[in-house]
Amino acid sequence: MSIKDEIERLKKSKNAIILAHYYQRPEIQEIADYVGDSLGLSQKAAETKADIIVFAGVHFMAETAKILNPQKKVVLPDLNAGCSLADSCPADTFKKFVDQYPNHAVITYVNCSAKVKALSDIVCTSSNALKIVESVPKEIPIIFAPDKNLGKYIMEKTGRKMLLWNGSCLVHEAFSMEKLLSLVSKYPDYNIIAHPESEEHILKTASYIGSTSEMITYVKQNNTKKFIVATEAGILHKMQLEVPNTTLIPAPSKEDNTCACSECSYMKVNTLEKLRDCLLHEIPQIKVPYNISKKALAPIKRMLEISRQ
Ligand code: 13P
Ligand code: SF4
Numbered sequence: 001m002s003i004k005d006e007i008e009r010l011k012k013s014k015n016a017i018i019l020a021h022y023y024q025r026p027e028i029q030e031i032a033d034y035v036g037d038s039l040g041l042s043q044k045a046a047e048t049k050a051d052i053i054v055f056a057g058v059h060f061m062a063e064t065a066k067i068l069n070p071q072k073k074v075v076l077p078d079l080n081a082g083c084s085l086a087d088s089c090p091a092d093t094f095k096k097f098v099d100q101y102p103n104h105a106v107i108t109y110v111n112c113s114a115k116v117k118a119l120s121d122i123v124c125t126s127s128n129a130l131k132i133v134e135s136v137p138k139e140i141p142i143i144f145a146p147d148k149n150l151g152k153y154i155m156e157k158t159g160r161k162m163l164l165w166n167g168s169c170l171v172h173e174a175f176s177m178e179k180l181l182s183l184v185s186k187y188p189d190y191n192i193i194a195h196p197e198s199e200e201h202i203l204k205t206a207s208y209i210g211s212t213s214e215m216i217t218y219v220k221q222n223n224t225k226k227f228i229v230a231t232e233a234g235i236l237h238k239m240q241l242e243v244p245n246t247t248l249i250p251a252p253s254k255e256d257n258t259c260a261c262s263e264c265s266y267m268k269v270n271t272l273e274k275l276r277d278c279l280l281h282e283i284p285q286i287k288v289p290y291n292i293s294k295k296a297l298a299p300i301k302r303m304l305e306i307s308r309q
Contacts, residue, residue, distance in 0.1 A: 003272050007031055010279045017050035018275070019065070021057040022212045023234035023267040028056045028275060035238060037213035038110050038125040039307060045069060046304060054279050055286070058266050060086045063114045064123075066286040067293050067300060074286040077274035082266050083111055085197070088167030089146035091115035097143070101163060104143045105136045108299070111169070112146050114288045118295035123303040126196050127211035129154050133162070135306050149173075153196045153203060171232050171264045172197035179252035180205065183228060190249065191224050195231035202230055202251070219243050233261035234268075 001009070008031075011018065019041050020032035029035045034044045038061065045053060045065035052073045055062035058081040066074040089112050098106055098119055108120040109129070117123055124132035133154050136142055142160070144151040146167030155162055172195060180202065184190070193215050194206035203209055208218045212231060216239050219227055229236060230251035240248055250261030257263070278284065288296070 003276050004031055007272070007276050007279060010276070011054075014052050014279065014282075015050050016052035016054055016279055017044075017048050018054045018056060018279075019044055021061065021234075021267065022216075022238055023232040023264050024056045024270060025234070025268060025272070026237040027272050028270060029234075029237055031272070031275070032056060037127055037211045039127045039211070040213055041065070042068065042110070042125070042300065043304065043307075048072075052279070052282065054275060056270055056275060057081070058083045058086075058264075059286075060111055060113060062286045063288055064110060064117075064300060066288050067114060067117070067296050070288075070290075070293055073282055075278040075282055076284060076286060077270040077278045079284045080266070080269050084170040084266070085109070085111040085147055085167055086113055086116075089113070089116050089165055091119065094145060094165070095119055097165070101141070101143060104141045104163065106143045106145070107132055107136070107162075108145050109147045109150055110303075114292050114296045116145070117299055118292045120296075120299040121302070122306070123299045125211065125303070126150060127214055128303065128307045129196070130157055132303060132306055133158055133160065147197055149199055149203075150196045152200060153209065169197045171262045172202075172230075173199055174253045174255060174262045175199070175202050175230055175251050176254040177201055179254075180228070180230075183249065183252060187226065187228070187249070190226040190228050190247075191222070192228045192230060192251070193218060194251070198230050206230065215239070216242055219246060219248075231262075232264045232267065233259060234263070 018032045062076040106120045142162040144162040145165030151164040192206045193208040233250045253262040
């Protein structure tokens with residue numbers, strides 16, 4: 001039996017669902033029941049009737065699914081699937097920071113640990129950050145963490161000052177401006193689209209800025225047939241399937257790597273074999289201590305509620 005057949009068989013017999021992020025390897029995206037951005041994945045996790053959630057993504061995503069489903073088993077193919085952005089915001093240091101500004105609303109980007117979420121008022125993702133920030137009354141000052149690039153972008157969009165945590169994603173900070181500009185001079189008819197985790201100078205070159213799902217929708221709806229895509233290169237798989245007649249070039253990375261693009265090594269530690277094994281043995285499981293889970297649930301639920309409005 002092939003690994004794919006084994007996964008299908010296990011999935012049915014155990015009533016499991018596979019949720020995958022766009023940055024996962026193509027073969028994982030293909031076997032998933034749902035592929036989406038962080039918001040879509042949390043929404044799916046919140047509504048699933050499955051008994052086991054196999055999270056083909058990174059730790060904070062699986063943790064969010066577990067917080068939403070304390071009674072279900074949530075498994076992650078490889079526990080080493082972390083996130084540089086989540087790591088840039090240790091909960092104890094963040095608590096000291098938040099304690100200095102008691103009158104502030106605390107908005108945290110979903111790319112953070114459950115402990116950090118537990119210190120928040122509302123969680124957000126890249127696709128609803130604007131709406132979430134705007135939901136806070138103007139007179140209430142805001143702390144935004146951990147992504148400073150998304151925070152700066154939202155500050156510019158809303159004209160609202162926020163206290164930013166100094167965190168970032170190493171993948172979205174790996175784009176080379178120099179190489180990007182030389183690509184643009186070679187292909188002047190290409191449109192740059194970018195993820196808001198990218199640095200300000202990259203965002204300034206973009207004709208569209210959005211979450212992974214929003215970038216795919218934009219490419220589908222836009223008649224331009226040529227794009228330079230500034231986000232993790234895994235997105236190109238789904239994007240290209242959606243727009244087969246469009247030419248997509250990944251934005252160039254500072255690193256001299258094999259694909260000359262930006263790849264998240266955390267996302268890529270998950271493989272089809274590990275996915276099969278975690279479904280078979282139901283490990284490694286995501287566990288969140290009860291008191292943290294309870295505190296982190298409220299700001300996640302608030303995000304889901306505001307997103308529905
Ligand atoms: P979205 O898919 O929500 O845009 O998030 C991107 C990302 O970096 C996830 O780690
Ligand atoms: Fe974290 Fe960046 Fe990887 Fe997303 S792409 S999981 S933000 S390190």
